[in-house]
Amino acid sequence: MDKSKLYDSVIVGGGPAGMAAALSLYEEGIENIIILERDCELGGILNQCIHNGFGLHTFDEELSGPEYAIRYINMTAKIEHRLNTMVMNIQPVTENGKVLKEVTSYSSEHGLQILRTKSVILAMGCREKARGALNIPGTRPAGIYSAGTAQKFVNIDGFMPGREVVILGSGDIGLIMARRMTLEGAKVKLVAEIMPYSGGLKRNIVQCLDDFGIPLLLSHTVTKINGKDRVESVIISEVDEDLKPIPGTEEEVKCDTLLLSVGLIPENELSRNMGLTMSRSTRGPVVFENLETSCPGVFACGNVLHVHDLVDNVSKEAKQAGKNASEYIRSFDSSDAKDRYDPDPDSEIMKRFAKKNATRNGVNPNNVTKNPDGSTTHILPCITCPNGCILTVTEKEGSVISVSGNACDRGDTYARSEVLAPSRIVxxxxxxxxxxxxxxxxxxxxxxxxxxxxxxxxxxxxxxxxxxxxxxxxxxxxxxxxxxxxxxxxxxx
Ligand SMILES: Cc1cc2nc3c(=O)[nH]c(=O)nc-3n(C[C@H](O)[C@H](O)[C@H](O)COP(=O)(O)OP(=O)(O)OC[C@H]3O[C@@H](n4cnc5c(N)ncnc54)[C@H](O)[C@@H]3O)c2cc1C
CATH class of the missing domain: 3.10.530.10 (CPE0013-like)
Structure with missing residues (x-):
């Protein structure tokens, strides 16, 4: 360990949160910082999210994941970073009455290293819940993947995980993979969702399922997996109000692949191991309003704090974390750590963090009414941004007479085009x-x-x-x- 070097901040994770936090520190004049990233490139999960839908708020443009990542990679080019470097431990240590942190990392290039730093920004993202968390009965054949793993196979490694697919879970990742597998030539038989509503954005239900005629079965789940060496079929059952399978509703669906898209949880090993107060609701660390955790000088942002739907919100939050960390670093030499209290994990602010748009409803794509005057009224969700405004569009003889329900001009343009000549970015x-x-x-x-x-x-x-x-x-x-x-x-x- 090089005791002479003391960083102002070590940022753990080089995804959108880590990069935005580092950039914010740099813009605040704190340049003695380093990003540690376990992958071989910066960008985090964005590198495998090749669909569009990123950056509407941050860049006022609709970008793909890699395009969004490259903008931040370019903006952070001056900031020191180490790739292929796994952070394994963070240890607060007291030195001359001040709390420093020792960050232990391993890489094949640098070996085992301990970096000393005044502050740490946790930006390790999240991970998918695995099949084990669901306890689906049946055998353990090949062909069961988490949706994110399948996404990496298809988009980065160029492999197709299967040909006949059932997807369990209708969050955004499940919906996006339904379209992705279809575009690559697979037959997506259905998406089953245990809740009576989809957890995904309306725009994704429209663009990823309705555009390709993929059925979404609400209040249904997989109750059995069949197959010895490879998945051969799954049993789908309807569930009651208590989410319990209803006997007699079982139906066998032939498939060779089951993709599980059943939720994400913050990557919380490092936070837990360093003894941070954790939230039972978000599964990430509890933070003060300045995004500082229960350990002074350790900040958290992005999906490691709570799972975000939109990268723009991650970048915004991380920018704030970087700014707050810069204030901590400036006060570091002049004051001792302030007395802290542990915020209640179930306090209103933590509930706000935990809130996932639980009330999003499914979308009826074909709500079309013929009017007595010969015109036709379409009710459709807008897909230009995540707000998903419900639009009412009336057209007659090939021209649009009226559009309502849109919150912006883009909605008006979309409504006209969708009814008269629908188009998509592919x-x-x-x-x-x-x-x-x-x-x-x-x-x-x-x-x-x-x-x-x-x-x-x-x-x-x-x-x-x-x-x-x-x-x-x-x-x-x-x-x-x-x-x-x-x-x-x-x-x-
Ligand atoms: C399939 C999918 C589709 C999405 N679609 C959209 C969309 O259409 N529009 C949109 O706006 N948002 C979308 N999102 C959400 C958005 O991409 C994420 O919220 C955002 O990327 C999270 O950023 P992050 O930096 O917190 O995490 P990540 O991007 O996961 O980055 C975390 C980084 O930390 C690194 N790391 C973790 N642990 C360690 C360690 N111990 N040591 C070193 N490095 C470590 C990881 O390797 C990773 O690079 C989507 C997300 C997914 C998964």
């Missing part, structure tokens, strides 16, 4: 020759007609790009004569 991946990774993420530069999606996907499947590919490179100009280019959203060498 995100997927294409194979790459001569690079370390087998696939690169791509998207159409703008929306294409919805009825051309399968044609465009077929062209992508038959395309092999030559490395190097840079984000923004045109992979297929004017794809399928749509007038729109297919562009890379990731740089790969």
């Amino acid at each position: 995100t997927s991946s294409v194979r790459v020759r001569g690079a370390l990774r087998p696939v690169v993420s791509v998207r159409t530069a703008s929306a294409i007609p919805k009825d051309r999606i399968s044609e465009v996907i077929d062209l992508m499947k038959n395309t092999v790009a030559d490395a190097p590919v840079n984000a923004g490179d045109v992979i297929i100009p004017n794809i399928a004569d749509t007038g729109v280019d297919l562009i890379a959203t990731y740089t790969i060498h």
Whole structure:
């Protein structure tokens, strides 16, 4: 351990939270900082989220996950960071009456290291709940994956985990994987959701299920998995108000793959091991209003604190954590740690953190009424942003007469286009020759007609790009004569 070096801050995790917190510290003039990231690149979970829908608030643009990540990677280029570096322990130590922290990490390049620091920002993200947490009866065949693992296989490693798929859980990850597997040629038989409503955003129900005719079975769950070496089928049952399977409602669905998208929990080993006060509601550390945990000088932000739906909210919260940490660092030399109390994990503020939009309802995509005057009224959810405004659109003879329910102009534009000529941005991946990774993420530069999606996907499947590919490179100009280019959203060498 190099006792002479004392960092102002060590940031654990180089996802959007870690990068935004580090950037905020840097902008506050605190430059003696380091990001430690266990993966081989910065960006966190965003690197495998190749769909669009990120950054509407932060950049006022709809970006894919890798495009959002690269913006922060560029903005944090001056900040010291170590990749392939796993933080294994954080230990508060008292030195001359001040609480310092020793951060133990391991990497093949630097070996075992202990970094001394005045403050720590925890930004380790979250992890998926596994099948074990659900106790589904049956055997243990191959073909059962968490949705995030399947997402990594398809989007980063270029493998297809299966061909006939049932998805359990209709949160955003489950919905996004339903579309992703379909675009890659799998048959997604259904998405089963134990609750009477979907936990996903309305825009994802529309774009990921309705666009491809994938059924969403609310109040249903998987009650048995069949198959010895490989999944052969699952039994789906309806559940009652107490979420208990109703006898007699069992139905066998043939499939070779079951994707579990049954929730995320903060990556909380480090927080727990260092003795932080933990919240029973969020499963992350309890924090004060300044995002400082029960250990002075240790801050938490992003999914490690509580699971966020939107990366924009992660970046905003992390920016605040960085600013608050900068104030702590400035006061570090002038004052001793203040007396602290442990906030009640069930206090109102923690409940607010824990609140997950539990009241989001499912979406009825085909709410169309013929009016006596010959016009037609459509009721549809807006998919331009996560608010999911419910729009009422009346059209007659190919022109829109009125739009209501929209909170912004984008909603009006969407309503007109959706009723007269629906279009979508398509995100997927294409194979790459001569690079370390087998696939690169791509998207159409703008929306294409919805009825051309399968044609465009077929062209992508038959395309092999030559490395190097840079984000923004045109992979297929004017794809399928749509007038729109297919562009890379990731740089790969
Ligand atoms: C499938 C999916 C779809 C999503 N879709 C959208 C969307 O459409 N729009 C949107 O706005 N948001 C979306 N989100 C949400 C958003 O991407 C996340 O909320 C956000 O990425 C969380 O950022 P984070 O930095 O907290 O965590 P992460 O991105 O998970 O980053 C945490 C980082 O910490 C590292 N780490 C963990 N432990 C250690 C350790 N011990 N040592 C060193 N490093 C460590 C990890 O390797 C990782 O890089 C989606 C999320 C998922 C999972």
